[in-house]
Amino acid sequence: MTAPNELRLLPWSGPEGKPCYLDTDDKASYMSRLADNIEAVQLGTAAELLEHASDTLDDQDADLEDLHPLARELAGALRDVLRVAVSRGHLLAVSDPHCF
Numbered sequence: 001m002t003a004p005n006e007l008r009l010l011p012w013s014g015p016e017g018k019p020c021y022l023d024t025d026d027k028a029s030y031m032s033r034l035a036d037n038i039e040a041v042q043l044g045t046a047a048e049l050l051e052h053a054s055d056t057l058d059d060q061d062a063d064l065e066d067l068h069p070l071a072r073e074l075a076g077a078l079r080d081v082l083r084v085a086v087s088r089g090h091l092l093a094v095s096d097p098h099c100f
Contacts, residue, residue, distance in 0.1 A: 009087035011038045011080065039084045046077040
């Protein structure tokens with residue numbers, strides 16, 4: 001069983017937005033692979049959204065009405081990417097406590 005400080009922060013939230021954690025030693029388990037796949041989708045979506053945002057901001061004819069939904073999507077993507085970064089940073093610290 002995993003030590004309490006080694007729980008993996010999952011890339012989704014539970015009820016009321018509370019964080020979800022995975023307690024397993026098996027990095028190839030179904031839930032670990034599911035979390036890895038969702039993180040990959042979230043990072044890919046963020047990269048695509050960043051490209052779209054750059055194009056929109058470079059467009060002098062962009063409508064201000066386009067910016068509000070874009071900002072909302074960027075905020076959501078940033079939240080997802082931050083969660084992935086926190087989770088992976090924690091995993092790195094647990095796997096090699098001397099690297100930080």
